[in-house]
């Protein structure tokens with residue numbers, strides 16, 4: 001590490017201080033290949049990061065004191081299998097100016113934030129990785145995956161045994177997001193990987209604009225059940241690449257969330273039946289999407305690519321294992337190794353059938369132990385396994401965890417959950 005980097009100062013920026021926020025935003029936008037912020041973009045950003053922790057690294061460049069690296073984090077909530085949401089340290093906007101890269105600035109900011117989160121009692125930190133090779137070395141593992149769908153609207157016909165579309169649909173004016181937020185909140189609590197969207201998130205979502213949740217021509221549509229209770233919504237933008245006078249519109253589905261199969265069907269049916277539109281494109285969808293199973297012609301939906309989305313970092317191994325619930329039963333000693341020395345532990349994970357709750361989910365007994373491990377795994381691999389979206393058998397075969405085939409299979413069955421973890425929330 002060059003000496004000059006040792007001279008930098010690491011400071012916290014007050015998001016309410018507009019000038020300090022501008023100085024913080026310039027290098028982060030440069031690193032993300034975006035232009036300098038306009039006054040409007042800065043004002044929007046100030047709303048989005050209200051209450052967040054903003055770290056800045058300052059260096060003297062050409063005689064001036066400048067921000068050269070940034071990191072943002074905030075307290076959020078993550079849903080675990082079979083259990084309610086738990087606190088999570090959400091990390092974002094990790095950027096270092098190209099002139100200052102590969103000198104350890106990210107490592108310095110990130111490890112300080114993880115230390116702070118662990119001291120604050122968080123069992124997890126989470127982030128969305130812009131590039132996959134960066135965060136494994138810091139103990140993060142890919143925990144949720146997401147995919148894209150392309151729907152040929154003309155071929156979207158529902159099977160006769162698909163849930164009937166009852167209820168009603170209505171456009172929601174931009175900015176009126178309270179009922180959408182309530183639907184999302186119910187849905188994210190019910191599925192592993194779900195992340196809290198707070199009032200700040202929804203306030204930003206209520207504004208139209210390029211790259212926003214509601215694109216420039218975007219709309220949000222709310223579904224109500226037969227009693228008038230909101231149970232689903234879709235947010236989408238549209239483009240039209242008409243060929244001569246032949247309409248050739250595309251719906252870009254930004255978000256579709258439903259708490260009932262009927263609402264889910266109605267919303268897909270709606271977006272696929274908008275006049276002048278030929279194709280529906282949806283991003284950040286779950287890898288076990290229900291839609292193809294409901295169709296007469298499942299090939300009306302093309303899926304892929306599949307990429308990692310949410311990365312998890314376990315900061316307290318016994319706490320993290322005890323926070324979720326299990327559907328299988330079994331006993332394993334796990335040795336979790338942590339390259340950063342934050343959370344390494346030798347624990348006995350014991351899930352007994354008699355501890356079954358009424359809904360089938362079981363609490364685990366987690367104790368530290370000196371016993372020989374059945375499975376040795378890096379903390380990042382534990383992060384990948386904990387939401388049930390990664391196969392322990394595959395990790396063993398890839399040489400990433402050390403276990404007998406039987407122990408890997410026991411771990412896989414313990415970690416499995418009925419639905420694939422899914423997080424459609426950017427932060």
Ligand SMILES: CC(=O)SCCNC(=O)CCNC(=O)[C@H](O)C(C)(C)COP(=O)(O)OP(=O)(O)OC[C@H]1O[C@@H](n2cnc3c(N)ncnc32)[C@H](O)[C@@H]1OP(=O)(O)O
Nearest residue numbers: 031092093094095096101102103104105106107127130133
């Ligand atoms: C959560 C998020 O915010 S995701 C967004 C991440 N930001 C971006 O992608 C913006 C563009 N990139 C950047 O700003 C910077 O290159 C960063 C933030 C990715 C890395 O910052 P740096 O200060 O250069 O990282 P740092 O010097 O601490 O590197 C730590 C280690 O990660 C490795 N590393 C850093 N970036 C990358 C990368 N893009 N790909 C692979 N390895 C990487 C380094 O080689 C180093 O490895 P080592 O410990 O074996 O020597």
